[in-house]
Amino acid sequence: MAFYDGLFRVLGLExxxxxxxxxxPLSMADLLAQSSGDGAASGPVFPFPSLDNLNESCGNFAQTxxxxxxxxxxxLGAKDSIKAVLDPITQPLSWLLDGALWMFAIIPWFIMIxxxxxxxxxxxxxxxxxxxxxxxxxxLAFVDHYAVAMQTLSIIFVCTGxxxxxxxxxxxxxxxxxxLQKALVPVLDLLQTLPTFxxxxxxxxLFSVTESKLYGIAIILYxxxxxxxxxxxxxxxxxxxxxxxxNAFGMSSNQRLAKVELPLALPNIMxxxxxxxxxxxxxxxxxSLVSAPGLGVNVLRGIRNLExxxxxxxxxxxVLLAVILDRVSKAALSRVDMTHKTx
Amino acid sequence: xxxxPKVRLRGLYxxxxxxxxxxxxxxxAGMGKPELLEQHKHVxxxxxxxxxxxxxxxxxxxxxxxxxxxxxxxxxxxxxxPTAGEIIVDGVDxxxxxxxxxxxxxQEKMSMVFQKFxxxxxxxxxxxxxxxxxxxxxxxxxxxxxxMKWLARVGLDGYEHHYPAQLSxxxxxxxxxxxxxxxxxxxxxxxxxxxxxDPLIRTDMQNLLLExxxxxxxxxxxxxxxxxxxxxxxxxxxxxxxGAVIQQGEPQGILxxxxxxxxxxxxxxxxxxxxxRVQSVMQPLKGTKFAGDVDIRANxxxxxxxxxxxxxxxxxxxxxxxxxxxxxMRDLVKALVPRISSAA
Numbered sequence: 294m295a296f297y298d299g300l301f302r303v304l305g306l307e308x309x310x311x312x313x314x315x316x317x318p319l320s321m322a323d324l325l326a327q328s329s330g331d332g333a334a335s336g337p338v339f340p341f342p343s344l345d346n347l348n349e350s351c352g353n354f355a356q357t358x359x360x361x362x363x364x365x366x367x368x369l370g371a372k373d374s375i376k377a378v379l380d381p382i383t384q385p386l387s388w389l390l391d392g393a394l395w396m397f398a399i400i401p402w403f404i405m406i407x408x409x410x411x412x413x414x415x416x417x418x419x420x421x422x423x424x425x426x427x428x429x430x431x432x433l434a435f436v437d438h439y440a441v442a443m444q445t446l447s448i449i450f451v452c453t454g455x456x457x458x459x460x461x462x463x464x465x466x467x468x469x470x471x472x473l474q475k476a477l478v479p480v481l482d483l484l485q486t487l488p489t490f491x492x493x494x495x496x497x498x499l500f501s502v503t504e505s506k507l508y509g510i511a512i513i514l515y516x517x518x519x520x521x522x523x524x525x526x527x528x529x530x531x532x533x534x535x536x537x538x539x540n541a542f543g544m545s546s547n548q549r550l551a552k553v554e555l556p557l558a559l560p561n562i563m564x565x566x567x568x569x570x571x572x573x574x575x576x577x578x579x580x581s582l583v584s585a586p587g588l589g590v591n592v593l594r595g596i597r598n599l600e601x602x603x604x605x606x607x608x609x610x611x612v613l614l615a616v617i618l619d620r621v622s623k624a625a626l627s628r629v630d631m632t633h634k635t636x
Numbered sequence: 637x638x639x640x641p642k643v644r645l646r647g648l649y650x651x652x653x654x655x656x657x658x659x660x661x662x663x664x665a666g667m668g669k670p671e672l673l674e675q676h677k678h679v680x681x682x683x684x685x686x687x688x689x690x691x692x693x694x695x696x697x698x699x700x701x702x703x704x705x706x707x708x709x710x711x712x713x714x715x716x717x718p719t720a721g722e723i724i725v726d727g728v729d730x731x732x733x734x735x736x737x738x739x740x741x742x743q744e745k746m747s748m749v750f751q752k753f754x755x756x757x758x759x760x761x762x763x764x765x766x767x768x769x770x771x772x773x774x775x776x777x778x779x780x781x782x783x784m785k786w787l788a789r790v791g792l793d794g795y796e797h798h799y800p801a802q803l804s805x806x807x808x809x810x811x812x813x814x815x816x817x818x819x820x821x822x823x824x825x826x827x828x829x830x831x832x833x834d835p836l837i838r839t840d841m842q843n844l845l846l847e848x849x850x851x852x853x854x855x856x857x858x859x860x861x862x863x864x865x866x867x868x869x870x871x872x873x874x875x876x877x878x879g880a881v882i883q884q885g886e887p888q889g890i891l892x893x894x895x896x897x898x899x900x901x902x903x904x905x906x907x908x909x910x911x912x913r914v915q916s917v918m919q920p921l922k923g924t925k926f927a928g929d930v931d932i933r934a935n936x937x938x939x940x941x942x943x944x945x946x947x948x949x950x951x952x953x954x955x956x957x958x959x960x961x962x963x964x965m966r967d968l969v970k971a972l973v974p975r976i977s978s979a980a
Contacts, residue, residue, distance in 0.1 A: 534753075535754050538755075541742060541748040542819065543771055544739075544771050552770075556758045557758060
């Protein structure tokens with residue numbers, strides 16, 4: 294006898310309950326309880342009136358399993374219409390990712406490595422950083438991780454680029470409208486606090502695992518947050534006196550944005566870009582669960598097959614890549630000295 | 637046409653708060669600043685401002701902090717919109733302008749100099765000076781030529797390619813003034829332009845402004861909380877307290893006849909002998925024997941020096957070649973004592 298039988302008897306709901314006998318499938322726990330004899334005696338003395346416990350006494354109560362199943366059915370029902378809208382919009386992302394992966398693979402190492410070193414020099418203008426980048430890439434290539442590292446890097450390039458392209462205008466819009474800021478901040482908070490695996494769940498339903506946009510969307514959603522936040526913050530932090538001067542001399546709002554606000558917000562925006570790059574890297578490793586190629590796949594192999602060495606080498610490769618990206622973007626950030634305080 | 641004011645403010649009110657339009661009825665019914673704040677939680681920023689600003693004159697608006705002077709100057713180019721009243725510039729009501737027309741007016745009629753300089757930190761000194769022309773869409777070559785010209789005029793040649801953060805406060809404000817001059821507008825608004833500078837540099841800048849004004853004859857609206865500065869610069873002095881004009885007129889007149897204990901307190905601390913001029917203390921011409929001739933615009937300090945402190949002397953006051961009155965040293969000494977009605 295279940296704990297809450299008495300309650301329903303007192304309330305006179307016995308007949309109502311009896312009428313709606315449950316036809317829900319038995320869970321593993323139920324089966325175990327049945328096979329071991331009396332289930333009620335082994336339970337707690339005073340169980341919490343949860344859906345499952347109430348269901349034992351009264352079949353009209355749904356089980357929690359019905360709730361998750363309902364959610365799943367609802368999602369599957371809406372899936373086709375969501376997909377019809379999202380699929381064409383996000384298709385270019387697949388092309389971009391596939392194109393970038395193909396390009397990084399097709400360019401031979403003796404051209405690619407000098408290009409990357411040149412980019413590092415151009416962005417950082419620091420000999421130390423450039424030398425470090427060169428050694429790190431050569432080291433990765435030496436232990437035969439060049440190809441996977443390039444895959445990871447190409448995904449990061451594409452996803453960071455798109456994040457900046459979408460994030461900066463969003464941040465600008467947010468800085469101009471308090472209402473939009475109020476609406477977006479909870480969404481950004483959600484995106485940043487949601488455990489990274491949870492992102493993947495609805496995406497797996499929507500898109501096929503063979504499509505690269507699946508992990509592309511996951512990475513962008515996760516990594517776009519800092520660039521939006523810091524663009525908004527940067528523009529809001531621009532000295533009010535300077536804005537007033539721009540207005541007093543008759544600047545239009547577009548002139549003000551291009552000539553005053555964006556240049557003065559640039560250090561903050563660059564800090565956001567640095568964060569976005571680092572978060573892309575973090576996510577691209579997680580996204581190897583949904584078939585994102587790159588170093589993350591080797592880490593996953595290390596976990597799944599208990600190939601300790603493979604996992605560790607790939608892990609160190611990720612750390613190297615992270616340090617490269619961080620040093621180069623930080624060096625670029627520190628070069629952005631808009632106010633020329635030192636000369 | 638010199639007697640039509642360049643800028644006229646008529647019945648200007650500003651109330652800060654969410655329902656500022658509705659508050660006008662209370663203010664019109666005679667409610668004061670403290671009552672409005674207490675009963676309706678709205679701040680009365682300006683009340684019934686009527687000021688005429690003449691072309692080619694320096695109008696100084698003076699008041700302590702919180703008196704509404706910075707609010708007032710921001711109404712002229714509508715950085716702040718009034719709750720009620722008219723702002724007429726060159727015969728046009730600024731309140732009736734569309735956004736585009738307002739921007740055009742800000743570009744072509746008024747330039748502004750700010751207390752905290754408000755230069756663009758990411759632009760060079762030259763680019764800052766030429767900013768107004770850039771906004772107007774003037775080509776680069778003219779812009780550079782104009783910018784260089786005015787930078788040289790304010791004594792900054794050689795600094796064109798520096799950045800604001802590399803200059804001292806006084807030099808930054810020179811850039812601010814060059815920027816306003818490059819805009820080539822008739823009206824210059826100066827919001828406590830020299831208040832952030834140390835006293836010596838402030839005196840320099842005041843002299844620079846007077847020198848420029850003697851040459852350019854702009855219509856300048858100057859905000860300050862410093863009476864010495866106000867008296868030095870003003871052709872027309874407006875004294876503001878709690879958002880209302882309590883006295884305005886020619887500065888010597890205000891000094892000799894303060895209309896309010898508040899102004900008396902204000903003027904009691906200044907060096908009267910240096911500010912007051914012969915004109916303000918002279919009497920109609922009656923006598924015939926004089927110790928000498930003095931110019932009508934000479935200040936009293938110079939006369940005390942000349943008379944070597946002898947209070948029995950009389951001087952003949954000359955305006956150019958014409959004798960216009962006489963001055964008794966005794967009157968002069970009396971005029972040096974500030975009138976304090978509350979002290980008795």
